[in-house]
Amino acid sequence: MLDFFNSNETIHFIITVGSMLLFTIGLYGIFTQKNLVKVLISFDIMESALFLFFIGLHYNFGLVAPIVDGSDKTFTNMVDPVPQAMILTTIVIGLAVLALGLSFGIEYFRLTGINDISKMNELRD
């Protein structure tokens, strides 16, 4: 009976639903949260959801990590390395943007004492 969980369809279904749930949580956070730090965290949650989705859907049962060890020197039966490399790149970019956003927030808070994005409304018509 538990073989049901060992099929690609099941695991892909679970990953899709789970990551989209996480994506929704992030989206909800962006809509509702006022605190800049929480908004940035929501972005991070959304990004993580995408990473899970992408990496998860590229995993099939029976495949191993794309690294050869001493004994078997052929690159067969391995998961696709390109999505992993792309996600590695995207993680670093996400981290860079998050850190930059936090530094903007710190400096703005030092100047004005505001960390609520709905109160950042000096710029208007």
Place this chain on the structure above:
Amino acid sequence: MNLKKEFRLKHIVLSLLSSALMLSILGLLSHVKTNLHKTVGDIVLSLNMQTATANAVTSVVTFFRGIDTVGEVTVLFLATTGIALMLSSTQRTYKKVVHQESFILDIGSKMLLNVIVLFGVYVIVHGHLSPGGGFQGGVVIATAFLLLFLANPNMKLKHSILTLGESLSGAAYVLIAIISLFKINILLGNFLPHPVSQIGELVSGGIIPIIYIIVGIKVGSEMSVIVEYFVKEDYLKEVPHA
């Protein structure tokens, strides 16, 4: 009371909206094909033996999609510069934190520093053989400095050395790309000898481990700078209001 009601209503509406949006995307995603054959990744796997790199992800990051990594390193550099622009200024003075000199904390953190840095260097140097590499190892090294800051808030990093590290390693990366253009007429090509028989050894893969070491130096120094700026924010002397 009134405020609470409004708050609740808005949240319910927004959560319903985002759920509806996601459900529709989820419905569309049920059409996604998941068992692709003949992706770029499969071609890369079949070609990967030629690069003599045991870790295929490393060869994709540093070789097949090498220019992505130059861009990625640049993004990190830009973010560091932006953070330095925001959080460092001549008017900022940090207060000396009175912390109890604890012998065990002092010695323990310094001992751990060596171990963590050694581990980071191991992860960087073995990037082409095992999981890990320049980015991961660089972040490991930055955590060693984070430990030092937590143990001793008055510590300072030598910025001139870190700037040297990040500038020169970045420039070296680009120079490797340009040297390759002159040697084999391809930007960022693998111009060093990389015989396939060496696969799995420490010295293998031509320029790939060299690039990952350069990336490791760059990421390590940049992440350390970022960590320092954010940790030091706690110890600002005065918070001037404009």
Place this chain on the structure above:
Amino acid sequence: MSLGYYFLLPVIFSFLTPYFRKLGTSALRGSSVFLTFILFVQTLEYTGVSLPQISQFSVAPPIGIAFVLDNFSLLFLLIFTFSGFMVSLYMLWYFKANDNTNETRFYVFFNMLLAGSIGMILSCDIFNVYIFFEITGISSYALAAYNKDKLGLEAGIKYLIIGSIASIFIVFAIMLIYLQIGTVNIGLIAQRYSEIDPKIAVLIALMLFIGFGTKAELFPMNFWAPDIYQGSSSHVNGLFSAIVAKSYLFVFFHLFYLFGLNTKYTLLIMSLGAITFLVSEFTALNQKDIKRLFAYSTLGQLGILFMALASNSSDTISGALFHLASHSISKLLIFLVLGILISKFKSTKITIVGDFKSLFLSIVLIIGFLSILGIPPFSGFIGKILILKGFALSHNYIAIAFILLVSIVEAVYFFRLIALMLDKKRTKTSVPVGFVNYIVLSVLAILIVLFGVYPSLLTHYTDLATNALLQPHSYLQFALGVGL
């Protein structure tokens, strides 16, 4: 010279800026002028070469990444490198006349903003385009917040949040594309886009539309743009308007035509462009802040460009590309002049255009205004008339009537500004211009007049670019690595 240098040279210059600074401020400023000059001269050389050109990184394209330059990207490359060169010259004056504590970091962001925009138009790999998108994005967030004052930081934070939303959607689209086709090469995607399940194809198109449309300042997603322009410095606005917005516009329409979305969504994009134009021009009428006013004006012009570029007819697109080049030059001129005025008066009120006394600045500013407005003999007139001619040839008379009617609104606020400038009753203060600025501003003004009088100088390139956009066969071949 290999095309890869367009990205690698600015990168190496950026990495080494701390050491240029140690050699002295003039070495720092000189390095940026030198860099942009090399890039501009190199681009001029490409005008005489048979295109497309390709240069690969590491491995040949469908597996690796390459830069491909065709006639369409050449036009944008000319605009970007020229604008970059002009701004780097202008910065020589700016940092002499203003606070220069963070000069080193400005040049890092400036060089990378240019490199990121150029990379976005050259790269033939969609994930690589995303990387350049982020490089341009981070540089522009930092440049918006560069002054570290309240307004600038607020602009930076807003820009960063909007940019993060856009980039999440683009990443999602790229992931779906890779899941469906198994490649990120633009050429292969364009070939196989019709194989994708239609429902997923709609989702991908929607996400790309949200991602690039947000950054290219298209109507439902452009509410943020005036705030950013108001908060940033004036010369940064010049960069945003002449380079950054145009590079997102390039990617938007490049993918639009390559993926064959033009058969389905032409009307949608055209009407959104029309709404952008209408709403921005009406909102611009009662603005009190000069930078915000020109932000709305930029949005309006981008609206016309969206209308014309989505129209699928070669005459209109050629006119639109002419208008795009002319708009870049004119807006750059206006924002640079405003930068001089703002640094003198320390105010961004609309009245500063009436407070200065300098014959030279008045002349070039009026040239800029009239060119944006579309008055002969300036280049904006030719751009608008070519767009109208294109619409007339494709029998789209509604679009013609619409553009002409809304242009009247535009005329109202531009003539109000000119009247303010020529008002003799106001007390005028003389403004020092600076030697470099005489050169920069007169070059820009002369180009505006030159393209207005001899449009064939530019229409030659816009026609070639239009052909390259509408018949992308050779581009696609090169993107698959045929030319190697």
